[in-house]
Each structure stands twice: as structure tokens, then as C-alpha cells.
Amino acid sequence: MVSLLFFFNIEQLARLGGAFNILIFILLNMAVIILRKRTLPGYEPTFRDPFYPFTQIFGVVGSILLLPLLGGLPLLFTVLMIFAGAGWYMYYGKDKAMPAYNLFDLLENNVERVSVEPVSVGRVLVPVSNPGHERDLLKLADFLGSEIICLHIIEVPRQTTLMVVQEAYHEKQIEMDCRFQEDFEQYPAKFGNKREFIIAFDHKISNSIIEQAEIEHADIIIMGWHESKRFKYSLGDVTNDVLLSSKSQIALLKGHLPDSLKKILVAYNGKQNSVHGLYLAKKLAANTGASIRIISIISPDEDPDKKAIITEELDGLVKKITSIPVSFKLLERYSIEDAILEVSNGYDLTIIGDSSERFKISLLGTLSQRIARHSRKPVMIVKKSKPISKESLNYLLKKSGRKIYARIRKEKDPD
Incomplete structure (x- = not known):
């Protein structure tokens, strides 16, 4: 840190530090507004600003107006920090983040796990x-x-x-x-x-x-x-x-x-579209007398503790469905596509949820496209867009x- 003083202008370093602090201040004020407007489990603040949301709005607007006054370099630094943080989250932290919801889920007030009903x-x-x-x-x-x-x-x-x-x-x-x-x-x-x-x-x-x-x-x-x-x-x-x-x-x-549906296969991963797919499978089974087979695919290299958690979740899911015959199978395969195609040959209809990504480039997820292309049996792809999405x-x-x-x-x- 001290070496930076010898290689860079002290005033510019001070401006960069100020820009970083202002960015944090903006994010903190936005976080207060979002959290107060949404229902978040465990969020019980000991103090509530009596002038909300005017204090936070003033803080955000004032800080944004202050950023350009620090100069072009601090402003560029702020923009780069935002993109760097977003990039780090997308390519590294997305699958490791705790809790499992993100900012868009919070804005939609949808932080709870999707219900099977x-x-x-x-x-x-x-x-x-x-x-x-x-x-x-x-x-x-x-x-x-x-x-x-x-x-x-x-x-x-x-x-x-x-x-x-x-x-x-x-x-x-x-x-x-x-x-x-x-x-x-x-x-x-x-x-x-x-x-x-x-x-x-x-x-x-x-x-x-x-x-x-x-x-x-x-x-x-x-x-x-x-x-x-x-x-x-x-x-x-x-x-x-x-x-x-x-x-x-x-x-x-x-x-x-087919003229009669007897066996329905549901590819399940716990995300929104696969949950809706399972719900539609239940309605189909209830009206046709068909049985449901739920499969979930994980890598053979997956941690044993995670395998146990997924198995327990599927077992609990099946026990909640009492009116129709339902069973599950946890498959260990390196290729999800090949596993689903292999199992689907023995079923009258395969139901798969589309990708739950909000801003994916393709119209359908890669997996659902491939399953529909190569399956020899009927396939139903379930897709439900989110309020904040493409x-x-x-x-x-x-x-x-x-x-x-x-x-x-x-x-x-x-x-």
C-alpha cells in the first residue's frame, strides 16, 4: 500500500479511495430501500429510519451527483469496479453464493424456495x-x-x-x-x-x-x-x-x-421451471391414471454429503405426493443429456423444465433443446419467464x- 504513494499521484489516489467509498455508500442506501420493501426471512433491524425512504434517496442521488466531480479517472474506476464485481459473481461466485437467491430474486420478493404447488x-x-x-x-x-x-x-x-x-x-x-x-x-x-x-x-x-x-x-x-x-x-x-x-x-x-398416458418421466433439478414441470406432471397423472418417475442427475464426482442431501430432498418430495404413484431415482452421470435420453425411451412422455436463467442468449436452454431434438418419445418443455428477465x-x-x-x-x- 505504501509503495503506491511512490508510483502514483497522492491526490488521484485520494480521489480513487473517495470514489470507492461513495460507491459503497450508494449500494448501502439501495440495500436499505430494497430490504425494507421486501419480505426477507431473518431481516429484523433494531433501528428503522423514521425518514425512510427520503434519507436513502437523498444519499443515492447526492452520491451519484458527487462522483463526476471527482474527475474522469475515479469515475472510470467506479464503473470498472461494478463490472469486475458482476463478472466475478457470474463466473465464480454464482454457484457458491450463500444464500442461494440473488438481487433479482430479492427485487421480485421471491427468495423462498419454489413450492411444488x-x-x-x-x-x-x-x-x-x-x-x-x-x-x-x-x-x-x-x-x-x-x-x-x-x-x-x-x-x-x-x-x-x-x-x-x-x-x-x-x-x-x-x-x-x-x-x-x-x-x-x-x-x-x-x-x-x-x-x-x-x-x-x-x-x-x-x-x-x-x-x-x-x-x-x-x-x-x-x-x-x-x-x-x-x-x-x-x-x-x-x-x-x-x-x-x-x-x-x-x-x-x-x-x-399416445392414446393413453401410462408412464411420465420428469427431469427435476429443483429450479422454478422443473418445479412447474412436476406440477403439470401431477395434473396429467391425476387425470390419466399415469405414474410419475422423477429423475435427478448429478456428477459421479459430486461430494457424498451433497448426494445425501439431494436424495433426502427427493424422498421428501415423493412422500408429499400421495394421490398418485410416484417414485424417484438419483442418477450419477457425467452427461445429463445422455442420461435423460437413455431413461426417456421407456416412458410415454418426458417433461423437462427449461433453463431458469433470466438473460440467456438462446430462446431455450441448451439441454432442453438437445433433449427435444434427439428424443424418440414425446417431450414437453415447460418455460415460465420471471418478472425481471429478457x-x-x-x-x-x-x-x-x-x-x-x-x-x-x-x-x-x-x-
């Missing part, structure tokens, strides 16, 4: 575009929800206004392909669920799916595909756009469901863009 699935939205897959999606919706909303979207050219097409449709001046509605009305719902068929018009199909999911308060969107190149993503693909921007829970079904950000941006576009069109065509 999440918010129930009631309203199910099923967008249809492939007659060969419609019955599989409706069957899945019938098993999972209490209200089925079948959505058929007509894509309208950009140069044609939606109002003109809607008026022409209601006046029966245009012919419609009624196959989807006829199949939907003839489909034998087994559980007497409420059903509704909606025809929508939009310039972009994915926008309509996302909007209708919000309008109808859908708890889950069920989509599917059959094409072998479906996972080779291309811009403009409907499934891609919905995955990228939807806030609703999504279930992607690959393959055809999907939520895209949703807000697209919603704002649609409002601006609608306002511009209205100004251009006042009549």
Missing part, C-alpha cells in the same frame, strides 16, 4: 395452425386446465387495415377455413371443461398470441411443432417470437401424444412499440 393452471390458451397437431394440443389442454381457449389467427398483410378485414369477416364477405373450428367443436372433451374458439386478425401472428394471452388471462400457452428443422431458429418464426416475448407460462409439445423486457418494448404504431396509424387514417 405453484399457482394453479386454469385457463389454457391453444394457438392452432397445424391440423395434424391440433388434437394433441387440445388433449393436453383438456388434461391440464379447466378452461380451454382455442385461438385461430388470420395473418393480415401490412397494407390492409385490421378494421377492414374484421368488418368484412362479420359481414361474411370473405371465406374462412373452418377446419380448426369444426375439429375443435367435435373434439370430445373428457372432463367437461369450458371451451371457447376465438378467431383473431393481426399483422403478426405472434403478437396476437401474446395479446390474447393477456386479454384472456391465460395461465399457460400450449404450443407444438413437428417439423424436424423447428429448432433451427430463424427470425420471424411464430414460436420464436412467443418464446422471446411472452410473460405467460409456456408448454412446448414435441411429437404426438422475455419481460422484450414484452414491454413490443407493447410500447405497438401502442406507438397504432397511434401513428390513427393519425394517418383519422377516418
